[in-house]
Amino acid sequence: MKIKLIDFGVPEHQRPYRPHGNDAGADVYLPYDCTLQPGEIAKIPLGFGLEIPDGYAGYIFPRTSMAVKGLVCELPPVDSGYRGEIHAIISNVSNQAQSLFKGARIGQLVITPIVIADFVTDLGTERGTGSFGSTGE
């Protein structure tokens, strides 16, 4: 599926990149050096937005290699209607300061299908156990 990238200044070589064609996530890059203190949460602009089709959502997932060091991405969804710059929200859940450098891969962008549910209190008539012509001839 092609998804349009909206340019908010991301350098061409730092657009989301999938190291293997069948990876679930496309790596995203840190635009500047930063150090996160223990417990600190950073909102990092990624330099691009997306035109995600309705019925799908985007997530900046953690990279395994960072998660094992205690650097994890928070996972609020990027909505299909959102046209602003996407930020990675990164928490340092380790007990030491973590330095990250410009150009580091800090998360991975995953696009998934989602269900747009109508939340109702009455589901109407369900099939139940009816079969063999239970709805009439």
Ligand SMILES: O=c1ccn([C@H]2C[C@H](O)[C@@H](COP(=O)(O)OP(=O)(O)OP(=O)(O)O)O2)c(=O)[nH]1
């Ligand atoms: O990791 C993320 C997650 C979300 N967003 C953007 C896209 C999303 O569509 C928007 C708003 O997210 P959300 O709906 O979770 O925010 P909210 O706190 O509920 O605020 P709002 O009132 O804008 O819905 O923030 C990001 O940039 N990075």
